[in-house]
Amino acid sequence: MTLESLRSEIDSLDDQLLTLLNQRMELVRKVGELKRSTNAVIYRPEREKQIIDRLHNQNNGLMNRAAIEAIFLEIFAVSRNLELPERVAFLGPEGSFTHQAAESRFGAMSNYVALPTIRSVFESVETGRVRFGVIPIENNQEGIVEEAIDLLLEKDLSIAAEVKIPVHFTFATQSENLADITHIYSKDIAFRQCSRFLSDSFDGLQAEMVPVESTSKAAKLAAQHPHTAAICSHIAAKLFDVPILFDNIEDSDLNRTRFLILAKDFKNQPSGNDKTSIIAKLANTESPGVLAKFLQEFDAQNINLTKIESRPLRDGATFRYWFLIECEGHVNEPHLQEILKKHGAEVKVLGSYVQVE
Numbered sequence: 001m002t003l004e005s006l007r008s009e010i011d012s013l014d015d016q017l018l019t020l021l022n023q024r025m026e027l028v029r030k031v032g033e034l035k036r037s038t039n040a041v042i043y044r045p046e047r048e049k050q051i052i053d054r055l056h057n058q059n060n061g062l063m064n065r066a067a068i069e070a071i072f073l074e075i076f077a078v079s080r081n082l083e084l085p086e087r088v089a090f091l092g093p094e095g096s097f098t099h100q101a102a103e104s105r106f107g108a109m110s111n112y113v114a115l116p117t118i119r120s121v122f123e124s125v126e127t128g129r130v131r132f133g134v135i136p137i138e139n140n141q142e143g144i145v146e147e148a149i150d151l152l153l154e155k156d157l158s159i160a161a162e163v164k165i166p167v168h169f170t171f172a173t174q175s176e177n178l179a180d181i182t183h184i185y186s187k188d189i190a191f192r193q194c195s196r197f198l199s200d201s202f203d204g205l206q207a208e209m210v211p212v213e214s215t216s217k218a219a220k221l222a223a224q225h226p227h228t229a230a231i232c233s234h235i236a237a238k239l240f241d242v243p244i245l246f247d248n249i250e251d252s253d254l255n256r257t258r259f260l261i262l263a264k265d266f267k268n269q270p271s272g273n274d275k276t277s278i279i280a281k282l283a284n285t286e287s288p289g290v291l292a293k294f295l296q297e298f299d300a301q302n303i304n305l306t307k308i309e310s311r312p313l314r315d316g317a318t319f320r321y322w323f324l325i326e327c328e329g330h331v332n333e334p335h336l337q338e339i340l341k342k343h344g345a346e347v348k349v350l351g352s353y354v355q356v357e
């Protein structure tokens with residue numbers, strides 16, 4: 001086959017793809033009309049998972065699961081945005097890891113709003129200025145983002161989905177010499193994930209670590225101030241035009257961060273592979289065994305717990321805590337309902353959503 005004929009075959013396949021995509025959009029539009037008449041939600045992560053699973057299982061071509069997922073998530077996002085452009089807020093500025101997490105879910109066509117703090121993302125979802133908000137929640141090497149966990153208690157939002165992405169850090173600065181750097185900007189959890197690089201490179205030097213709201217804010221600052229540096233994403237360093245001195249400075253190359261997609265009053269249908277996040281404010285935790293008995297109820301119902309985090313209740317001068325608990329399964333399942341019914345107002349479900357590997 002000549003190059004010419006291969007190209008013309010590709011062109012003809014592209015024509016067919018375009019026709020098929022337009023037909024698909026038509027059908028999605030009809031689904032949208034039906035949904036609007038019943039006020040149902042347009043974003044359905046569990047339905048998207050079902051479609052990707054089905055395509056992956058029947059696939060016998062060159063495309064692997066990641067490729068199928070990348071292309072179809074974009075098709076889903078384009079379909080939803082033709083219906084009703086979704087406004088999605090994220091912890092900005094542009095180029096943050098949260099921005100990457102948001103784009104990996106909502107595609108290139110959504111209407112993005114970069115906000116300066118995690119709190120402002122919660123508030124814009126709360127007030128309805130945006131439909132979805134994306135925030136970082138924890139890192140697999142360094143643990144939780146405290147501010148995000150505390151806001152889950154303070155605000156009344158639901159978790160619609162989780163996203164996990166690998167995180168690699170770049171050291172960017174206008175200085176040619178490390179000894180000239182007076183300040184290094186980054187997000188607190190990013191400093192923790194690069195501690196070995198920092199102690200090896202800045203031992204004996206004077207640089208001050210300055211925590212700021214996000215790593216892309218750090219890049220923006222490093223672009224404005226010559227004798228400073230940022231620990232940020234490669235994308236943010238490029239975006240704000242800060243020269244890159246080192247890439248991949250994280251302590252662990254298995255570094256991953258988990259993000260949550262927040263929405264107001266959002267409920268997913270069961271997908272068959274779900275996770276549920278619960279806030280537990282247990283009464284009488286001064287008495288022995290209250291927390292232990294609560295956790296045993298999950299064991300008794302054969303429910304696997306995947307996370308427990310305690311955070312201060314901040315009710316006066318006491319040392320009392322609330323717990324963020326995550327378990328496998330969907331809130332509609334009877335064994336989880338048993339526990340929830342028993343505890344009434346002590347527990348609040350933040351959401352059941354597709355569990356991501």
Ligand SMILES: O=C(O)C(=O)Cc1ccccc1
Binds near residue numbers: 098
């Ligand atoms: O600061 C950012 O870019 C964020 O999105 C938060 C964050 C920081 C460090 C690792 C992953 C996410």
